[in-house]
Amino acid sequence: MKCHKFERWISDGIDHALNEKKSKLLRVHLERCFSCRSYEESLGNIQHFAENLDRPQASPEYWKGFRSRLKERMRLEEADRGRVQASRLEWKWAWGAILVLMVGLTFSWLSLRRASAHDLPLFSLEDSLDRYYQKIGDNAELEYAFNAVIENSIIESGTGRVLEQNLHLLDDPLIWESLSEEELKLLEQEVKKEIKT
Amino acid sequence: MDAFSDEALVRKAQGGNNEAFTELARRYQERIYHTIFRFTRNHGDTDDLTQETFMYAFKSLKGFRRKSSFFTWVYRIAVNHTLNFLKKKKQEQGREEFFENYSYGRETESGDSSPDVSSFNKELREKLEDAIESLPLSYKMSFVLVVFQGLTHNQAAKVLRCSENTVSWRMHKARKMLQAGLRPWLSGGGHEVP
Numbered sequence: 001m002k003c004h005k006f007e008r009w010i011s012d013g014i015d016h017a018l019n020e021k022k023s024k025l026l027r028v029h030l031e032r033c034f035s036c037r038s039y040e041e042s043l044g045n046i047q048h049f050a051e052n053l054d055r056p057q058a059s060p061e062y063w064k065g066f067r068s069r070l071k072e073r074m075r076l077e078e079a080d081r082g083r084v085q086a087s088r089l090e091w092k093w094a095w096g097a098i099l100v101l102m103v104g105l106t107f108s109w110l111s112l113r114r115a116s117a118h119d120l121p122l123f124s125l126e127d128s129l130d131r132y133y134q135k136i137g138d139n140a141e142l143e144y145a146f147n148a149v150i151e152n153s154i155i156e157s158g159t160g161r162v163l164e165q166n167l168h169l170l171d172d173p174l175i176w177e178s179l180s181e182e183e184l185k186l187l188e189q190e191v192k193k194e195i196k197t
Numbered sequence: 198m199d200a201f202s203d204e205a206l207v208r209k210a211q212g213g214n215n216e217a218f219t220e221l222a223r224r225y226q227e228r229i230y231h232t233i234f235r236f237t238r239n240h241g242d243t244d245d246l247t248q249e250t251f252m253y254a255f256k257s258l259k260g261f262r263r264k265s266s267f268f269t270w271v272y273r274i275a276v277n278h279t280l281n282f283l284k285k286k287k288q289e290q291g292r293e294e295f296f297e298n299y300s301y302g303r304e305t306e307s308g309d310s311s312p313d314v315s316s317f318n319k320e321l322r323e324k325l326e327d328a329i330e331s332l333p334l335s336y337k338m339s340f341v342l343v344v345f346q347g348l349t350h351n352q353a354a355k356v357l358r359c360s361e362n363t364v365s366w367r368m369h370k371a372r373k374m375l376q377a378g379l380r381p382w383l384s385g386g387g388h389e390v391p
Contacts, residue, residue: 007369007373008366008369011365011368011369012350012365014372015343015368016349017349017350017365039376042376042380043376045383046375046376046379047344049318049321050325050340050344051344052322053325053326053345056234056243058230063227066226066247066248067219067222067226069248070219070222070248070251070252071215071219074215074218074219074252075215077252077255078215
């Protein structure tokens, strides 16, 4: 092994960072190598003088003042921290309130939209009867038959109103109001039968 | 507070006990100060950096996960702050500035009574200071932590966030450079450069 490798081991040995195996090998080498022994002596002197170099010694008063200043800075830091935390909490509440408001507004808007959608009639009585009258057209006989069917149905449903003959159904709002969906569907079926016959 | 271990004090400080943190600072203030001083060579800058080190530790304490010891963690903060400071300032303080700003008492070597030996040693110390100052920053950082602060290679590696092998290598290179620079003052010339 070359001497430059032992030089590193000598440095590690001064720092007590050399393992037992390497220590033994180094001791054996140093017994035989004058150059490495001289090198070890030089490093030993450097270590000794370095450890004993002048150190700045601050007075006890300085350290007392140092700790006072540190305590004061710590106190100010804690006060700042408290202010920042309070401010963050205020902002949290503000954002929370804004979020709740936006959710509420969105919900209200959606509800309104749904409600107006419900206003649209699923079934238009007027349109239905209007369609049939259009189909009947100028056929007076068919119109008479259709009206008779409607009339009879109304009487059967028990509305209790005596209707005048040849009363056009569209003119009487009570007739509209009294007919249910099922009754209208039945009417349609009856009218179709009449038209066929 | 004196009776508590560092770990116990850290737990208390993390729970909001400022006295516990102040005690931790008291335990390590001088070592941190001396480490930083080795680089700034100036009391004012050292004082500022030492305060900044402990304030940073105080602010970051809640995030300290105790994977390393408190002193390793605080050393790391001190090293980072010092390196950042040096990068900003880009300064290399000469020896004259060191003696101008140095206003505290000194520890001096004892035992040598002969004037010749004493002056020789004084000259060697001065040359050694110069030589350490002129080391590359990474070598100097390892040297200061291991030789002046007594850290093991493992501890220094944790502070410097490198491997133990890297610390060992840097120590070897630093000593080699010092030995080459101080050859006339050292007994035993070591290996001649081929």
